[in-house]
Each structure stands twice: as structure tokens, then as C-alpha cells.
Amino acid sequence: MEFYGFVWALMILGFWSSDRRSTCTALTPDGLSLLTFKAAVSSDPADALSEWSEDDEDPCRWPGISCANISGTPRVVGVAVSGKNLSGYIPSELGTLLYLRRLNLHSNRLSGHIPSELFNATSLHSLFLYDNNLSGSIPPSLCDLPRLQNLDLSKNSIAGTIPLDLRHCRQLQRLLLAKNHLYGEIPAGIWPDMASLSQLDLSSNQFNGSIPTDIGELGSLSGTLNLSHNHFSGEIPSSLGRLPADVSLDLRFNNLSGEIPQTGSLSNQGPTAFLNNPLLCGFPLQNPCQDDAAPAPPGRQIPSPTTDATPEKRGLRPGLIILISIADAVGVALIGLIAVYVYWRVKDQDNACSCTGRSKLGGEGKVGICGCWRAGIGSEEEESDKGEGGGGEGDLVAIDKGFVFELDELLRASAYVLGKSGLGIVYKVVLGNGIPVAVRRLGEGGAQRYKEFSAEAQAIGRVKHPNIVRLRAYYWANDEKLLITDFISNGNLATALRGRAGQASLSWTLRLKIMKGAARGLAHLHECNPRKFVHGDVKPSNILLDVDYNAYISDFGLIRLISIAGNEVSSSSSGGFMGGALPVTKPAPLDRPNPYRAPEARSPNARPSQKSDIYSFGLVLFEMVTGKSPEFSSPSTPSTSSAGVDGIPELVRWVRRCFDEAKPLSEILDPVLLRELHAKKEVLGVFHVALSCTETDPEARPRMKTVSEILDRIGGA
Structure with missing residues (x-):
């Protein structure tokens, strides 16, 4: 009996094990690949991956996972697990997600190299790994991705040089490598092939050598070309003047020298684009360039004009005669002005009227009898x-x-x-x-x-x-x-x-009209008058409207x-x-703090600047397209304050999070505007302008003139 009992127990255990194996294998291959990422995470303080379970049939209901039905099978197309303080590494198995389009792991504490096998996921078009502790070099197989459009590896510890193979990323639109440990010269021949590149940020690295002249061939650039905080030397190539007129340059904190070329878009840059390059000179800096004429060598005397030994009567020189004539004319004019002034002063006193x-104020009757x-x-x-x-x-x-x-x-x-x-x-x-x-x-x-x-x-x-x-x-x-x-x-x-x-409520057509008018007015304040005004308090209540909805x-x-x-x-x-x-x-x-203020303008002693005006205007744009004020609190971040510890309004965080996670436009847009979705491209254009205006780094924000020009091109004049 004991023998039969033992056999029966083994049979039950066998059935349980068989059932357990069938349960494990029920999870799709995409789900198994994602579980390798969960296993590679050593710390998950927010329990972001706690619901990723091997007992599910597919991963499509897991937090942060997006799926699409492909040939009747649910396949993973998006992974968005950002800002969760995850520690660990990126496993190579993520490269087996053949239909993965967006991988968003930014703002965590992931470390280690970026595995080259990741780029076997040939459907990837957006890779956001910024603000981690990733190291190693830029993988040479990066451009094996035929659809790659967005690459953001900034705020990591990536080292090495820029690979020449980067020129094969012909579909790339955004390349952000700021705040890493990249070094060396940027090789020539990369940029002419990147015809779609609209945003380039190589700031805060250790690049040296000269700025490649062929960067000027990036005809699709917009926003800011940021090469600041590096060790670039030599002269600024005049070819940068061929960049689009709405591109703002940031060349600060380098070792550039020589005169700033006054060609094309280079002549439109403000002085902040060139600061902290001690050897740069010329407009718009206050450091004039030296004259080309060299001083005479020591000991060499400049010969004096020869004089005739024979006494000779000389008349006044023609130049002296002209000076005397001008002085006479000025004297006569001055006497005339004094006479007119005295006449009007006496006349005012005689009439007892100023x-x-x-x-x-509050006196009787008219100003004066005259x-x-x-x-x-x-x-x-x-x-x-x-x-x-x-x-x-x-x-x-x-x-x-x-x-x-x-x-x-x-x-x-x-x-x-x-x-x-x-x-x-x-x-x-x-x-x-x-x-x-x-x-x-x-x-x-x-x-x-x-x-x-x-x-x-x-x-x-x-x-x-x-x-x-x-x-x-x-x-x-x-x-x-x-x-x-x-x-x-x-x-x-x-x-x-x-x-x-x-x-x-306002229609989309009227909102776009108001955006353009307000941008033109603010751009005029910033750049089209001698004072270069700062508004200091940009918000919807300071944008007035007339009966035709023109903005003031x-x-x-x-x-x-x-x-x-x-x-x-x-x-x-x-x-x-x-x-x-x-x-x-x-x-x-x-x-109650002003919710439209830029983060850097929120401290008690901060002075407003044009860049803080631009941030505030970006918040106004967000409010116009989302219908939500900066004090809005998203469901995932309930709060009664308008900004977090770093001063960034929750509305900005929410919009960026929605774009990172590729949320449908219907979830972001003001419900009043949903019936006008025929203007989807215009709405997206305004979103991108607002995103650039609300960059955390003030110098990464575009000039107001640039913002106005871009808005004017959206939907026609």
C-alpha cells in the first residue's frame, strides 16, 4: 500500500508540474522577453513592474506596455517605464521584440552598456534612455535601425567618440547626446547625409577640435543647435550662416576665436549665443576685433613729410577751410536754436500757460487759458x-x-x-x-x-x-x-x-490667431526696440482681445x-x-505663487528674463491646446501645488509624459477642440513649439522671434 501511495503522489506531482509548465509557456514570446527586463531590474522602489506576471496570457495589460494586433496576434509595440528609479541593466533580450516601436526608460538609474543586440528590434523609431547611469560607447550598430527617428541618450555616462557610421541614420530627426563624456573631434562627412535632422544637442561633453563646416548643411534644423560647454576651438565656420533663419545657436563655454561671421542666420544671433569664448570678437559681442594694420617694427621710424628749404607762401589747406565753414554753420544754427527757445519761454510766461x-489734479476748470x-x-x-x-x-x-x-x-x-x-x-x-x-x-x-x-x-x-x-x-x-x-x-x-x-469656447482657428498675435507682440518687445524689454508676467490674463480676437x-x-x-x-x-x-x-x-513663472524665476530674488518670458508663453500655449491650467494635477500625480520641488509645473510634466508614452491626441487635447481634429498637424506643431519653450535649461529655449516665425508658418498666415 505504501508503494501505491508513493506512486500516486508522484503522479499528482507530475500532473501539477505539467500543468505549471503549460501555464508558464502560455505567456507570449514578447511577454517572456519583457520578463527578462524585470529580472534584470535589481531595485523597483515604486513597484512599477509588480504586475508583470508570468501567469498572464500576454503582456498587453501590464503597466507601461502598449500592444497592437498584428496578423491576429497581440505584439508589443511600446515600452514606457520612465521616472520609476529602477536600478539594474538593459538586457539584450529586448532586441527580440521585433515590432517594438518606442522604448522609453528615461529618468531611472539603469547602468551598464547599451547592448548592441537591442538594435535587432528593427521596428524601433524612438529610443529614450536619457537621465540614467548608462556607460560604454555609442553602439556602432545603432544605425542598423532603418526607422530610427528619435534618439535621446543625454544625461548618462556614455564615453568615446562620435562614430562615422552615424551618417547612416538618414531618418533621424532628433539626436540628443548632451551631458555625457564624449570626446575627440567630430568627424566630417556625417551631417550632409542626415537630411531629416531637426534637433541636435551635443552640449556638455568634451569634444575638441574645430566645428565641422558641414553642420551648416543641416537644412531641416529648427529650435536650438546646442554645442555649448565643450572644448571646440578655431573660428566659427561661416557655413553655419546657411542654417535656417529660425535656428538659435548655443556656442557658449568653448575656446572659439576670431571674428564672428556676419552671414545668413549667424547675423541674427544674440550675444548669449557666443558668451564665454574669450577669444571671440565682433558683433553682437562687446569685444571689438583688432585692426588688421600691424604696428611698425621697433627701431623703424616712420618718415616725416619732406619740407622745402626754400621759403614759400602757403595758403590755408582745403581741409582746414572745410572745418572752419562747418564750425561757422554750427555756430549760426546754435544761436538760432537759442533764440527760438528764449522766444517760446517768454511767450509761455506772457500767456500764463504751460x-x-x-x-x-482736482483743480478748477481747464488746464489754462490758452x-x-x-x-x-x-x-x-x-x-x-x-x-x-x-x-x-x-x-x-x-x-x-x-x-x-x-x-x-x-x-x-x-x-x-x-x-x-x-x-x-x-x-x-x-x-x-x-x-x-x-x-x-x-x-x-x-x-x-x-x-x-x-x-x-x-x-x-x-x-x-x-x-x-x-x-x-x-x-x-x-x-x-x-x-x-x-x-x-x-x-x-x-x-x-x-x-x-x-x-x-474659442475655436481652434481663433486660438491659433491669438497665439500668433501674442507671439508677434512679445517678440517685438524682446527684439525690435532699443531697450530689449522683458515682460516678466506673461499669462493669459495679460493677453487682451478685441472684438475680432486680435491679441494685445x-x-x-x-x-x-x-x-x-x-x-x-x-x-x-x-x-x-x-x-x-x-x-x-x-x-x-x-x-499664492504665479503658476506661469519659469522654474528659474520662482526664487524670491530671481530677476525675470526674456528666457523666462518664453517659458511662460510656452505654458500659455499648453493651456490653449489642452484646456488645462499650469495648476492642473494629473491623476497619477495628485497635488494642490502648481509646481514640484524643481519648479516645473505639473502641466508640463504631464504633456511631456503623454508624448513620451505616445498617448492618443484625443487624451491630451482640449475636449472642445476634438471636433476640429482635421487640424491635427497644426495642433501637433503648436505642441512642439510649446515643448521647446518649456525646456528646463533656459538657454535651450528658442528666441521669441523664432517662436513667432514658426507659429506664423502653422496653418498659413
């Missing part, structure tokens, strides 16, 4: 007569010479409150000629710095562009400061995006004017009322 329109106030006349003379306090009287100074009205007209006109914020109260005032203006009252103020305030207001008022709210005039008195701007009648973008009562940038320079006037400005002030038609609103809470 043509600057000086009058005490009613001669006109824009800007006599403003400089009046400023020179005043101390820092501006005197006890008020000055109404018009900046636009075509904008003419009297002070009492402004004071007596009907007005109603448009809005209140930490930046003051704004009224709508209709002048006697029927023209509405917006008047912002800055308050009484403490510090009396009239000259500084006037200079700043004059500089702001000189900015003229169809997409910028014009500052027309200002009023200064010890107890009152006013700014008079154009009135824009259709509210702001923040209100329009959320829809008004009885009105539908408002409130630039406002915080600076308020601080000069001596008032405190809340760092979280919502603003957005300068010239806009808005309902009365309460100021934002003092402890």
Missing part, C-alpha cells in the same frame, strides 16, 4: 526744472503726439471700474470725442522719483506694435499717479478660454512703474487689466 499742460497742451511738448525742459519729487503740482504728459486731450476732460469724463488687483484699480473713461481709454490708478505712493518714472513711461510709450497695448499718457503728482492706455474691449484670454456666459500684450513694464512710484506690488498679483474690459475682481491671495 504747454506741457501742468495743472493741479488750452495749448499737446503731446510731449516741453516735457524735457519741465523735467529738468523739477526735483526728484516732481513738485506739488501734477503733470499730465502725453507720449503719443497724435493723442490730444486736456486734463479736465479726463477728470470730468464718466468712468466705471473695470477691475482691481495688486497692481491698482483700472477705470474705463470715455473722452469727449467718444474715444474710450483705460486709466490705471497707481495710488498715492511714497517715494517721489519723477524723473525715473517719466523716463520709464516714455520708454514704454515708444513701443508701438499692432499686438501691444499702447501707453498713451501718464499723470504724476505727489498724491496721485495715473497711466492712460488704449481700451481693448473684449476681455482677456483667460476669460475667453473658460467661456463667457452665453458664448461658446498688456502690462509690460507695469510692475517697474509701480515700484518706482513707491507702492508695494504683490508677487502674486493677477494683473491683466491694463486696457482690458474685465469685471471687478478681488486681488489674488498674497501667498
Whole structure:
């Protein structure tokens, strides 16, 4: 009996083992290959792979795995396990996933070499392995992938040189190798064959030698060509001028020398593109190049002109005669100007009227009996007569010479409150000629710095562009400061995006129109005036709209004017009322940070910059296409704050995560826009612009001029 019991036990064990083996082999080959990756992971603190089980029939329901039905069989086409702090290595068995298109393992702690067998997965078109601890060299078999379009190996410890075989990656669109340990010269002959390359980042490595001249043949580049933080030497090749006009160069922190060529797109670069190359000279740097003429050798005397020993009468030289004539003409002109000046001063005193329109705010009746106030006349003379306090009287100074009205007209006109914020109260005032203006009252103020305030207001008022709210005039008195701007009648973008009562939300066509107009206005502020303004507070509430939905940038320079006037400005002030038609609103809470600020601009002592403006504009673009504000919290990252520890808004993280994981556009897009999916290419174009604007590294962001030009090409003018 014991013998038969033993046999029976063996039979049961055999059946169990057989059943167990059949269960294991039920998992598809793709699933088994993925389990080798799970086995290669030595640490999984977030349990990202805990649901990857050998008991499943296929891996298509595993977190991070995407499948497609190919010839009636589910096959793995996407692996996205990023930002999970996984430790371990990449196994070669992943190369057996023949239909794998996207491998996304970025932002982990994976180490070891990139196995060359990985490139047996010939369907791969996107490989994102950045921000790991990978080492070794760039595999020479990399370009055996016929469909490879996106390769990001940045932020690793990859060493070695750039392989010449890289030229075989003819379909490659993005090549990002920044922040590794690559070294040596970049071989010539790579770039002409990479006709599809749109993004190239080789920054923060140890490359040396000269910049290859054939990089200038990358006609599909856009955004930033980043070669910074290397050891490149020699002159900047003039062939880089053949790059597209919208390409921004970053050549900082190298050993480049010589004069910066002024050809093609090179002449459009700002000074930041060339900083920290001590031997570079020429425009746009403030380091002029030396004259070509060499000094005379030591000991060699320059011969003096020969003189005739015979005394001879000489007349005045022709050059001296010309100088004397010019001096006479200047003297006569100066005397004439003084006479005209004295005449007008005496005339003003005789008529008891200042043509600057000086009058005490709240005084009786008209400005003066002559009613001669006109824009800007006599403003400089009046400023020179005043101390820092501006005197006890008020000055109404018009900046636009075509904008003419009297002070009492402004004071007596009907007005109603448009809005209140930490930046003051704004009224709508209709002048006697029927023209509405917006008047912002800055308050009484403490510090009396009239000259500084006037200079700043004059500089702001000189900015003229169809997409910028014009500052027309200002009023200064010890107890009152006013700014008079154009009135824009259709509210702001923040209100329009959320829809008004009885009105539908913005269509895609209108959103694209607003994006383009706002980009043109901001680009003009940044580059098309002597001051190269920084806005410092770009957000939807500061983009005003008229009845035709033309966009107007408002409130630039406002915080600076308020601080000069001596008032405190809340760092979280919502603003957005300068010239806009808005309902009365309460100021934002003092402890609420501005969610549109760039990460580098969030520290208390940080100064805004043009690059932080561009980041904020990228957030505005994201909001316009997703319908979500920067304070949005994704389901996977519930949070009440608008940004993480590193200051990156969750909206930016979410959009990047969606693109990395190749989420359907329907899951990212504002639901209001889903019925307009015929504009899919336009929407994707805007997403890519916004992604480049919200790069964490400020220098990797494009110039606002570039952003505007790219947006103008989306969907036509």
C-alpha cells in the first residue's frame, strides 16, 4: 500500500508540474522577453513592474506596455517605464521584440552598456534612455535601425567618440547626446547625409577640435543647435550662416576665436549665443576685433613729410577751410536754436500757460487759458526744472503726439471700474470725442522719483506694435499717479478660454490667431526696440482681445512703474487689466505663487528674463491646446501645488509624459477642440513649439522671434 501511495503522489506531482509548465509557456514570446527586463531590474522602489506576471496570457495589460494586433496576434509595440528609479541593466533580450516601436526608460538609474543586440528590434523609431547611469560607447550598430527617428541618450555616462557610421541614420530627426563624456573631434562627412535632422544637442561633453563646416548643411534644423560647454576651438565656420533663419545657436563655454561671421542666420544671433569664448570678437559681442594694420617694427621710424628749404607762401589747406565753414554753420544754427527757445519761454510766461499742460489734479476748470497742451511738448525742459519729487503740482504728459486731450476732460469724463488687483484699480473713461481709454490708478505712493518714472513711461510709450497695448499718457503728482492706455474691449484670454456666459469656447482657428498675435507682440518687445524689454508676467490674463480676437500684450513694464512710484506690488498679483474690459475682481491671495513663472524665476530674488518670458508663453500655449491650467494635477500625480520641488509645473510634466508614452491626441487635447481634429498637424506643431519653450535649461529655449516665425508658418498666415 505504501508503494501505491508513493506512486500516486508522484503522479499528482507530475500532473501539477505539467500543468505549471503549460501555464508558464502560455505567456507570449514578447511577454517572456519583457520578463527578462524585470529580472534584470535589481531595485523597483515604486513597484512599477509588480504586475508583470508570468501567469498572464500576454503582456498587453501590464503597466507601461502598449500592444497592437498584428496578423491576429497581440505584439508589443511600446515600452514606457520612465521616472520609476529602477536600478539594474538593459538586457539584450529586448532586441527580440521585433515590432517594438518606442522604448522609453528615461529618468531611472539603469547602468551598464547599451547592448548592441537591442538594435535587432528593427521596428524601433524612438529610443529614450536619457537621465540614467548608462556607460560604454555609442553602439556602432545603432544605425542598423532603418526607422530610427528619435534618439535621446543625454544625461548618462556614455564615453568615446562620435562614430562615422552615424551618417547612416538618414531618418533621424532628433539626436540628443548632451551631458555625457564624449570626446575627440567630430568627424566630417556625417551631417550632409542626415537630411531629416531637426534637433541636435551635443552640449556638455568634451569634444575638441574645430566645428565641422558641414553642420551648416543641416537644412531641416529648427529650435536650438546646442554645442555649448565643450572644448571646440578655431573660428566659427561661416557655413553655419546657411542654417535656417529660425535656428538659435548655443556656442557658449568653448575656446572659439576670431571674428564672428556676419552671414545668413549667424547675423541674427544674440550675444548669449557666443558668451564665454574669450577669444571671440565682433558683433553682437562687446569685444571689438583688432585692426588688421600691424604696428611698425621697433627701431623703424616712420618718415616725416619732406619740407622745402626754400621759403614759400602757403595758403590755408582745403581741409582746414572745410572745418572752419562747418564750425561757422554750427555756430549760426546754435544761436538760432537759442533764440527760438528764449522766444517760446517768454511767450509761455506772457500767456500764463504751460504747454506741457501742468495743472493741479482736482483743480478748477481747464488746464489754462490758452488750452495749448499737446503731446510731449516741453516735457524735457519741465523735467529738468523739477526735483526728484516732481513738485506739488501734477503733470499730465502725453507720449503719443497724435493723442490730444486736456486734463479736465479726463477728470470730468464718466468712468466705471473695470477691475482691481495688486497692481491698482483700472477705470474705463470715455473722452469727449467718444474715444474710450483705460486709466490705471497707481495710488498715492511714497517715494517721489519723477524723473525715473517719466523716463520709464516714455520708454514704454515708444513701443508701438499692432499686438501691444499702447501707453498713451501718464499723470504724476505727489498724491496721485495715473497711466492712460488704449481700451481693448473684449476681455482677456483667460476669460475667453473658460467661456463667457452665453458664448461658446474659442475655436481652434481663433486660438491659433491669438497665439500668433501674442507671439508677434512679445517678440517685438524682446527684439525690435532699443531697450530689449522683458515682460516678466506673461499669462493669459495679460493677453487682451478685441472684438475680432486680435491679441494685445498688456502690462509690460507695469510692475517697474509701480515700484518706482513707491507702492508695494504683490508677487502674486493677477494683473491683466491694463486696457482690458474685465469685471471687478478681488486681488489674488498674497501667498499664492504665479503658476506661469519659469522654474528659474520662482526664487524670491530671481530677476525675470526674456528666457523666462518664453517659458511662460510656452505654458500659455499648453493651456490653449489642452484646456488645462499650469495648476492642473494629473491623476497619477495628485497635488494642490502648481509646481514640484524643481519648479516645473505639473502641466508640463504631464504633456511631456503623454508624448513620451505616445498617448492618443484625443487624451491630451482640449475636449472642445476634438471636433476640429482635421487640424491635427497644426495642433501637433503648436505642441512642439510649446515643448521647446518649456525646456528646463533656459538657454535651450528658442528666441521669441523664432517662436513667432514658426507659429506664423502653422496653418498659413
